[in-house]
Amino acid sequence: MELVTTREELAKARAALTGTVGVVMTMGALHEGHETLLRAAREQADHVLVTIFVNPLQFGPNEDFDRYPRTLADDLEVCRRAGADVVFAPGREEMYPGGEPLVRVNPGPHGEELEGHSRPGFFHGVLTVVLKLFQLTRADLAFFGEKDYQQLTLVRRMARDLDVPVRVVGVPTVREPDGLALSSRNRYLSEPERATALSLSAALRAGVEAAEQGQDAAAVLAAAHRAFGAGTPGAELDYLVLTDPDLEPGPVSGPARLLVAAWVGATRLIDNTAIVLAPRP
Numbered sequence: 001m002e003l004v005t006t007r008e009e010l011a012k013a014r015a016a017l018t019g020t021v022g023v024v025m026t027m028g029a030l031h032e033g034h035e036t037l038l039r040a041a042r043e044q045a046d047h048v049l050v051t052i053f054v055n056p057l058q059f060g061p062n063e064d065f066d067r068y069p070r071t072l073a074d075d076l077e078v079c080r081r082a083g084a085d086v087v088f089a090p091g092r093e094e095m096y097p098g099g100e101p102l103v104r105v106n107p108g109p110h111g112e113e114l115e116g117h118s119r120p121g122f123f124h125g126v127l128t129v130v131l132k133l134f135q136l137t138r139a140d141l142a143f144f145g146e147k148d149y150q151q152l153t154l155v156r157r158m159a160r161d162l163d164v165p166v167r168v169v170g171v172p173t174v175r176e177p178d179g180l181a182l183s184s185r186n187r188y189l190s191e192p193e194r195a196t197a198l199s200l201s202a203a204l205r206a207g208v209e210a211a212e213q214g215q216d217a218a219a220v221l222a223a224a225h226r227a228f229g230a231g232t233p234g235a236e237l238d239y240l241v242l243t244d245p246d247l248e249p250g251p252v253s254g255p256a257r258l259l260v261a262a263w264v265g266a267t268r269l270i271d272n273t274a275i276v277l278a279p280r281p
């Protein structure tokens with residue numbers, strides 16, 4: 001496995017890879033969720049390229065950019081074990097020579113909702129760095145987790161709308177046995193907060209169960225809200241919404257997505273699940 005930190009080194013390492021290349025983009029602090037993306041890439045592409053970069057562009061001024069966990073030595077070990085061929089771990093100057101870019105990807109209206117509403121500019125920052133990494137890695141396939149569902153849909157949409165020659169592959173969310181979605185930010189949680197964080201997955205589970213019983217969209221959402229409120233106190237809900245799987249506005253029926261975001265102490269967590277609603281009569 002080769003570690004590269006400059007775009008010249010990356011270009012050289014990339015040129016040596018023959019066959020298809022799958023990229024897994026990360027901000028490091030790798031966990032079993034990332035490892036699952038790496039495994040999917042290993043299975044579906046001839047070579048695996050991992051990027052590790054805590055992208056300042058996608059953090060708001062009062063967010064956790066400075067305290068975000070940086071664990072490069074451990075991350076490289078995970079990548080090596082998972083059979084990655086190349087790891088690109090650039091510094092800030094390498095990604096943004098001469099400062100932050102003036103031109104950024106506009107995520108469109110769906111980028112202003114949900115995460116984009118709570119984190120203004122977030123998806124401009126995400127899509128800008130993702131597009132740059134597509135250009136630099138020239139990957140054939142790109143693997144993104146469903147845990148960041150809105151991000152996955154917007155990356156897909158960007159690839160389609162801007163003719164990026166890459167196949168975007170979504171990978172199901174990896175969870176702890178008790179339901180908590182794995183997330184690098186789980187490292188911030190104290191033990192009591194860890195228990196409180198289960199409110200998110202409990203809400204999603206209740207929504208799935210209500211849909212399986214044939215309840216309509218309003219009842220499914222109400223069941224999810226009740227389960228969120230019934231969890232260990234302390235989680236502050238940001239949003240809990242039931243939408244069309246492509247995040248298109250309007251009434252939902254059939255396949256849908258239930259998405260939740262909440263603060264647990266100083267930590268903001270997100271989660272989501274597929275829901276299948278009975279067709280409206």
Ligand SMILES: Nc1ncnc2c1ncn2[C@@H]1O[C@H](COP(=O)(O)OP(=O)(O)OP(=O)(O)O)[C@@H](O)[C@H]1O
Pocket residue numbers: 025026027028033034036037143144145146147148171172173174175181182183184185186
């Ligand atoms: N539990 C998970 N299951 C599947 N994919 C995941 C999971 N957690 C993260 N990923 C995916 O890994 C990729 C890199 O994500 P990132 O490095 O931000 O990790 P993260 O755990 O989502 O971090 P954070 O806690 O900051 O949100 C993204 O495509 C993300 O969706």
Ligand SMILES: CC(C)(CO)[C@@H](O)C(=O)[O-]
Pocket residue numbers: 025026027053055058126129130148151
């Ligand atoms: C896609 C990404 C690596 C862009 O910085 C980040 O948003 C993430 O880790 O999900």
Ligand code: BAL
Pocket residue numbers: 058148
């Ligand atoms: N996991 C998505 C990246 C972020 O929250 O900044």
